[in-house]
Structures are given as C-alpha cells and as structure tokens.
Amino acid sequence: xxxxxxxxxxxxxxxxxxxxxxxxxxxxxxxxxxxxxxxxxxxxxxxxxxxxxxxxxxxxxxxxxxxxxxxxxxxxxxxxxxxxxxxxxxxxxxxxxxxxxxx
Numbered sequence: 001x002x003x004x005x006x007x008x009x010x011x012x013x014x015x016x017x018x019x020x021x022x023x024x025x026x027x028x029x030x031x032x033x034x035x036x037x038x039x040x041x042x043x044x045x046x047x048x049x050x051x052x053x054x055x056x057x058x059x060x061x062x063x064x065x066x067x068x069x070x071x072x073x074x075x076x077x078x079x080x081x082x083x084x085x086x087x088x089x090x091x092x093x094x095x096x097x098x099x100x101x102x103x
Contacts, residue, residue, distance in 0.1 A: 011060075012057045012060065012070075015057060015060075015068075015070050016055075016056070016057050016070075016072065018089065018093075019052050019070065019072065019087065019093055020052060020053055022092060022093035023049050023052050023053055023093070024053075027092045027093065028087070028092050028093035028094070028095055029092050029093070029094050029095065030045075030048075030095045030098075031094065031095065031096055031097070033096065033097055034048075034095045034096060034097050034098045037097050037098050037099050038098050041098070041099055041100040042100075043076060043081075043083060043098060043100065044076075044077070046077055047076035047077050047078075047081070047083055048083065048085055048095065048098050050074070050075070050076060050077050050083075051072055051073065051074040051075070051076065051083040051084075051085050052072050052074075052085055052087075054074045054075070055072040055073050055074025055083075055085070056072065056073065056074065057070050057071065057072055058071050058072070058073045058084075059071040061086075064088075066088070066090075067088045067089070067090065068088060069086050069087065069088045069096065070086065070087060070088070071084055071085070071086050072084070072085045072086075072087070073085075073101055076100075081100055082100065082101040082102075082103070083098065083099070083100060083101060084097075084098070084099050084100075084101040085097075085098050086098075
C-alpha cells in the first residue's frame with residue numbers, strides 16, 4: 001500500500017513539473033470555457049500562469065475517458081485571490097477551466 005502512495009506522489013510531482021514547463025515554454029492552450037471563466041472571475045492570464053508555476057496539485061481526476069485531469073491551486077498575482085486551474089495533457093497542456101477558488 002505504501003508503494004502506491006509513493007508512486008502517486010511521484011506522479012503528481014512529474015505532472016506538476018510538466019505543467020510548469022509547458023507554461024514556461026508557452027506550450028499550452030486555453031479552452032473557450034477557460035477564457036470565459038477567467039473573464040467572469042476577473043482573472044488574467046498571468047494569474048493562471050502564476051498559479052501553475054507556484055501552486056500544488058490538489059486533486060487528480062481519473063474518471064474521464066479523455067484522460068487524467070489535474071487541479072492546481074495557488075494565489076493570483078494579487079497574492080489574495082485563490083485560483084484553481086484544471087488541465088490535462090493532449091500534446092500541449094490543455095487548460096480546461098480556471099476559477100476563483102472560494103474558501
């Protein structure tokens with residue numbers, strides 16, 4: 001059982017590293033839904049990038065036949081707003097949705 005927990009932690013670390021690399025290399029795509037959610041929650045692209053670059057993976061969703069999704073959470077650039085970003089890899093990082101995470 002402990003081995004599975006270590007592997008999951010390792011997988012999360014690898015996924016987060018890959019997400020950060022995608023942001024740094026501008027190898028990501030935002031869905032129209034993510035763009036609408038950003039507008040509705042008054043978040044900028046830099047808030048999304050910041051959350052990925054400094055955040056942690058809070059949830060991994062394995063229930064979608066299209067592939068595993070990761071929720072990354074951290075602060076926006078104002079250092080007060082919590083931002084959630086959900087994405088998956090489809091070649092480049094696909095950012096599916098973005099939202100202000102409520103406490």
